[in-house]
Amino acid sequence: MGTRPLLNRRLEGMGSTIFAEMSALAVATGSINLGQGFPDTDGPREIAEAAARAVLDGRGNQYPPGPGIPELRAAVTEHQQRWYGLSYDPDREVLITAGATEAIAAALLALLEPGDEVIALEPFYDSYAACIAMAGAARVPLTLRAPGFRPDLDELRTLITPRTRLLLINTPHNPTGTVLTPDELRGIAELACEHDLLVITDEVYEHLVFAGAHRPLAALPGMRERTVSISSAGKTFSFTGWKVGWVTGTPELVAAVRTAKQYLTFVSAGPFQYAVADALRLPDGYFDTLRADHLRKRDLLAEGLAAAGFDVYRPDGTYFITTDITPLGETDGLEFCRKLPERCGVVAIPNVVFYDNTEAGRSQVRWAFCKRDDVLAEAVARLGRL
Ligand code: PMP
Ligand code: GLN
Numbered sequence: 001m002g003t004r005p006l007l008n009r010r011l012e013g014m015g016s017t018i019f020a021e022m023s024a025l026a027v028a029t030g031s032i033n034l035g036q037g038f039p040d041t042d043g044p045r046e047i048a049e050a051a052a053r054a055v056l057d058g059r060g061n062q063y064p065p066g067p068g069i070p071e072l073r074a075a076v077t078e079h080q081q082r083w084y085g086l087s088y089d090p091d092r093e094v095l096i097t098a099g100a101t102e103a104i105a106a107a108l109l110a111l112l113e114p115g116d117e118v119i120a121l122e123p124f125y126d127s128y129a130a131c132i133a134m135a136g137a138a139r140v141p142l143t144l145r146a147p148g149f150r151p152d153l154d155e156l157r158t159l160i161t162p163r164t165r166l167l168l169i170n171t172p173h174n175p176t177g178t179v180l181t182p183d184e185l186r187g188i189a190e191l192a193c194e195h196d197l198l199v200i201t202d203e204v205y206e207h208l209v210f211a212g213a214h215r216p217l218a219a220l221p222g223m224r225e226r227t228v229s230i231s232s233a234g235k236t237f238s239f240t241g242w243k244v245g246w247v248t249g250t251p252e253l254v255a256a257v258r259t260a261k262q263y264l265t266f267v268s269a270g271p272f273q274y275a276v277a278d279a280l281r282l283p284d285g286y287f288d289t290l291r292a293d294h295l296r297k298r299d300l301l302a303e304g305l306a307a308a309g310f311d312v313y314r315p316d317g318t319y320f321i322t323t324d325i326t327p328l329g330e331t332d333g334l335e336f337c338r339k340l341p342e343r344c345g346v347v348a349i350p351n352v353v354f355y356d357n358t359e360a361g362r363s364q365v366r367w368a369f370c371k372r373d374d375v376l377a378e379a380v381a382r383l384g385r386l
Contacts, residue, residue, distance in 0.1 A: 010133040017126055018353045022337065029341035032371075032379045034301075035349045037174070037319060039370040043238035044279070044286065051242070051275035060270020066262055068096020068246070068273060075277040076246045083206075084216050086224075092251040095258050098268040099243035100204045100232035105131045106261035107200050107228045107247065108168075112137040116165035121151060123354030123361055125174050125202070137165070141356045146324065146364065147313055149176040153187040160191065166198040167191075169217060172205035175351050175366040176322050177315015179209055189220040198253075199227045204245075207236045207287050210295050211316040218248070228253050233276045235319070236290070238370075242272040294319055294369070297376060301369040304380025310365075319370040322351060326363050328386060333365045344382040 005012070019036040026033035042048060054060050060069065067073065073090040080086040088094055097103040104127055112118065114136030120128050122141030132139045142156050169188060171180040180188070192199050201217040218227040232245030245268075247257050298314070302321055306312045310323035330336050333350035340346055351364035369376060 010136065011130065014130050014133070018349055019126070022347050022349055025338075025341055026347040029345065029347075031341040031345045031347045032375060032382065033347045034367045034369070034371065034379055035337075035347040037235075037368045037370060038240040039238040039319075040372055040375060041238065044282070047237060047239070047275050047279045047282075050278045051272050054271035054274040059274050060272070062270070064096075064267050064270040064273060066267055067091075067258060068094065068268070069270070069277070072096055072244075072246075072273040072277040072280075075280040076248065079280045080216075080248060083214075084219055086216065086219055086248075088248050089251070093248055093254055095247040095254050095261060096268055096273060097232075097245040097247060097261055098265045099234060100202060100230050100245040101127055101243075102261065102264055102268070103230040103232070103245045103247045103257070104128065104200070104202060105134070106264055107230065107257045108132055108135045108137070109264075110256040110260035111198055111200075111228070111253075112165055115163065117161060117163045118166050118168050119156065119159050119164060120168040121170055121173060121178075122356060123175055123351050123364075124168075125170060126354065128168055132168075138163075139356070140164070143355075143357050143360050144173070144176055144178060145360055146322075147311075149173070149178045149313065149322075151180070151184055151188070153184065153191070156188070156191060160195050160197070164195065164197060166200060168200045168202070170202040171217070172203075172209055172214065172315075172317025174205065174318050175320050175349065175354060175364075176313065177318045177320055179212060179214070179316040181212075182215060185215055185217055185220055189217065189223050192226060193222040197226065199223065201227055201229050203229060203231045204235050205318040206231055207290055208294055208319055209317040210291065210298065214317070225250055226253075228257060233272075233279060236287075237276070237279045238290075239272075242269065242276070244268060244272050244276045297369040297371070297373065300373060301367060301376050301380065304376070304383065305367065308380065308383040308386055319368055321367045321369060323365050323367065324363050325365055331363050333361070333363055337365060344385050346379050346382050 022035035234240035355361035
């Protein structure tokens with residue numbers, strides 16, 4: 001096989017995701033896993049039963065339609081209307097995907113040419129970097145800097161070049177918890193329109209906003225026609241293993257994304273689509289409780305981390321808290337996270353892996369608080385030993 005590396009150059013250095021590495025470390029050491037973002041309690045029983053019923057009733061056990069089952073596409077459009085007043089045609093403007101992850105991959109593979117530039121909020125979710133690379137495009141970071149983690153719109157303007165094809169936005173933002181303000185969204189939208197850029201917006205934490213309200217970028221003037229909006233059931237309904245996501249956008253954008261999607265997975269898990277259609281139609285009380293529960297958990301963990309000596313950046317959204325380890329006399333988040341399990345039986349994620357400008361994130365560590373209160377309390381007690 002010669003000396004040529006097996007893994008192609010585009011994926012060089014992307015061997016294993018930080019989430020896989022840290023979850024394996026948690027299992028191997030029996031640690032509390034506040035690393036990878038998944039809840040330790042499943043979503044609503046009635047939704048799990050809906051999935052089981054669909055399997056037993058033979059709904060979705062054979063290939064569902066490529067764009068997704070009509071029931072779920074309708075439920076997605078009802079959801080966009082109910083929460084944001086956005087109307088979409090369920091037949092032409094919705095695509096069901098294998099989680100948001102596939103939606104991101106399909107959108108980037110469909111919309112980018114090699115050599116295009118993508119401006120993304122840094123720190124960025126790991127699959128953005130990998131998918132931009134697989135598309136042969138280049139990522140250009142707009143760095144959110146501690147302590148505020150706000151986007152600098154003047155800087156954004158300077159990053160736009162004739163090669164810029166799209167903006168990749170994520171609000172609420174993983175890992176910082178930043179929720180873009182109406183002014184920030186307006187500024188981004190104006191630049192997108194002025195430079196005729198496409199926008200992909202990842203809004204998987206749309207129902208985990210603690211201050212203000214989630215505002216979809218597609219709702220801003222001039223944005224509907226240029227925005228691919230992405231969300232998924234994983235975070236909102238606490239079934240991250242089901243991998244049901246969706247895309248909304250104009251018929252042209254959705255057709256482009258569908259073209260790539262059909263050769264990635266063709267279709268996504270059938271029976272779960274029926275259950276997610278029911279989930280999207282849950283009453284407001286479900287969504288209110290989800291948010292209130294996570295707000296309580298956020299505060300529980302934030303206070304514990306502060307008491308343990310970390311600098312805590314309290315997030316406005318998502319179920320992650322970013323901290324700085326400098327007050328503990330530490331500087332290297334990656335090294336800190338690799339040793340943390342043996343030091344005190346807790347696993348966390350080093351934010352530095354989400355940065356190109358590694359200096360900006362070297363001492364940051366992310367903690368997931370989508371865990372039972374007693375688990376968070378135990379984690380805090382262990383961290384107190386540091
Ligand atoms: N985008 C962001 C910002 C995420 O944090 C995640 C992880 N849930 C995803 C996308 C992937 O979502 P899914 O599990 O639906 O593929
Ligand atoms: N989105 C989750 C996180 O940020 C992880 C998902 C994954 O492992 N790819 O922790």
